[in-house]
Amino acid sequence: MKPGTIVAENVSRRFRVYPQRHVTLKEAIVRRRQLRPVEVWALRDVSFRIGAGESVGFMGRNGSGKTTLLRLLAGVFRPTSGRLAVAGRVGSLLELGAGFHPDFTGRDNIYLSASIYGLRKQEVDRRFDSIVEFSELERFIDLPVRTYSAGMYMRLGFSIAVNVDAEVLLLDEVFAVGDEAFQRKCIDRILDFKRQGKTIAFVSHSGAALERMCDRALLLREGLVEYDGETGEAIRRYQELLAGEEDPAERAAGLQEWGTGEARVTEVRLEDGAGEVREDFMPGDHVVLRFRVQNREAIDPPWLAIELRDVTGGLLSRAERDLGELGWDRDGKDADVRFDIQRLPLVEGRFQFNVSLTDGARTRRYHSVEKAAEFTVIPHGEAHGFVLFEGDWSLEQAAPTVEVDTG
Amino acid sequence: MSLYTDVVRYPDLFMNIFRRELYGKYRGSVLGLVWTLINPLVLMAVYTLLFSVLLKAFQIEHYPLFVLSGLLTWVFFQSAVQMSCSSLFAQPALVKQVRFPRQMLPLAMVATNVVTLAAMLVVVLGVNLIFIPEIRTTFWAALPLLVLLVALASGLAVVFGYITVIYRDVEHLMNTIFLPWFFLTPIFYTLDQLPGLQGREWVADVLFYVNFVTPFVEAIRDPIFFGELPAPGDVLYCVVAGFASLVLGVIVARRMDDQVAATL
Secondary structure (H helix, E strand, O other), rough: OOOOOEEEEEEEEEEEEOOOEEEEEEHHHHOOOOOEEEEEEEEEEEEEEEEEOEEEEEEEEOOOOHHHHHHHHHHHOOOOOEEEOOOOOEEEOOOOOOOOOOEEHHHHHHHHHHHHHHOHHHHHHHHHHHHHHHHHOHHHHHOHHHHHHHHHHHHHHOOOOOOOOOOOEEHHHHHOOOHHHHHHHHHHHHHHHHHHHOOOEEEOOOOHHHHHOOOOOEEEOEEEEEEEHHHHHHHHHHHHHHHHHOOHHHOOOOOEEEEOEEEEEEEEEEEOOOEEEOEEEEEOOEEEEEEEEEEEOOOOEEEEEEEEEEOOOEEEEEEEEOOOOOOOOOOOOOEEEEEEEEEEEEEEEEEEEEEEEEEEOOOOOOEEEEEEEEEEEEOOOOOOOEEEOOHHHHHHHOOOOOOOOOO | OOHHHHHHHHHEEEEEEEHHHHHHHOOOHHHHHHHHHHHHHHHHHHHHHHHHHHHHOOOOHHHHHHHHHHHHHHHHHHHHHHHOOOOOOOOHHHHHHHHOOHHHHHHHHHHHHHHHHHHHHHHHHHHHHHHOHHHHHHHHHHHHHHHHHHHHHHHHHHHHHHHHHOOOHHHHHHHHHHHHHHOOOOOOOOOOHHHOHHHHHHHHHHHHHHOOHHHHHHHHHHHHHHHOOOOHHHHHHHHHHHHHHHHHHHHHHHHHHHHHHHHO
């Protein structure tokens, strides 16, 4: 088989899941009867063939078997039945910084992590400079990685993983790490691999990333291959699948945009107080979030929710409003909505707004856009941390005490 | 047996993991090594005070060195097995996401304990040679037995490293087991000096053959403390036990390798 080829024939993988989170030996002995594991088939009869140099996307909801498939390809475990063959060295970007020890220097960790990926010392020696150069950590390479920021840590992990010289590259969507400049570098590097004719298996929820990277995509559903073909079509089918989704966890793992589509949010932009479109702000700035709500069908006034999230997706705050109260016109045309933040209560970091439109009962989701607008807050003055923490200091002299002469 | 030969096949990987675990054990300082030697010395002092000075229970010349010679075996065995319990469990990212010879994690744990064993061996041999010069002609015989001891610990380290991933309570269970196990192992006493065993030699046999650490303790102590070559029967037992432990490790790893990656 040509290096880079992946062949899966009727691959199935079963997991035994115990109702309890952890099984103890005591329970296993004492209550053997009650400890019936539930059998879960994460993949069922999955067959495909990926030729050397192909880039293939894998999509599907949480629990559809994507992750299991990637771990099978990585060789972490084997199929329960069926045949899976991967020719050539597999590079996995599923776990960046595998095996890093926080007290070791960046240099030591490069050797440690690369050896876990299967490189010999001489092979690491040869790649060392390019790993360090790519990570842009020349000045920090002899410092313990515990002194690194999360971004630096991931950058080093990524640089090692992409220097393994694999024929098959496994990616999931966190592969672009660090700040925006480095993210671009990561993506460029992956596109380089694509040009060099390496095989890429890519799991993602981002339609844009999938379309950019892959000509072909597999849509998985409950462990079965629902569709295998052109990426655009796979994304379309995936969106259909998600439209009816109610579980927020599923949605959170979904595409960046989804919904039933009776009304839509478009033209999202951030402006400063003077009406200028901006992407970076300073703490305490006047920020205006503007967008257009398109009314596609005559519906009752929808509710609009805006979520403020940090770069990791953690929810910082949420604002919600009944558009009826703002004067929604049932049969009207598009409406421009404006959300004024008089003093931006953030200090430093990268943030995003997610916007969603639902019906009044909040059971039907017309449209949701993740990362509808992203922005950076540049620290200014004395403030540190995440949140602008403003207060007034005062001091009152307490009753005078006897002064002691300390000489 | 590739389970163990992988160590030689991927020496860079093993050395890197070994260095990592070694650092974890000694916090990267020679002083850390000294600290791990203090524990057996304190135990030696306490047992000497208790059983030799206060209770006058055992008539053994150089009693402190006798205790120390037994602790050499026990401390290594207990520490290696105990530490290997969490070796896989503590590295979920590695076990779940990366393909690599996972058994290296418990084996590296054993290797870090071999470092302590070597240091302690130097101390014990040094002191014993000064006070018991007659061991000069026999102490070499302990070395092959120590190799068998490492084999015993390696097999069990793999077993417990894997099992703890599935059964989370095994580590605590071992904590509970090791203390009574220690007392049932003739470290601060000898089986032939126990007054309660007079006329009940079969109990001694049970204590000797069922507790598989005992033959190791005695066979290693004979040449480095009593100045005698170990009994052939003991040596045979150690060979069989060491080999059986390695085989058990292979069986458990083969059966559970997949399950471990899927469960963690």
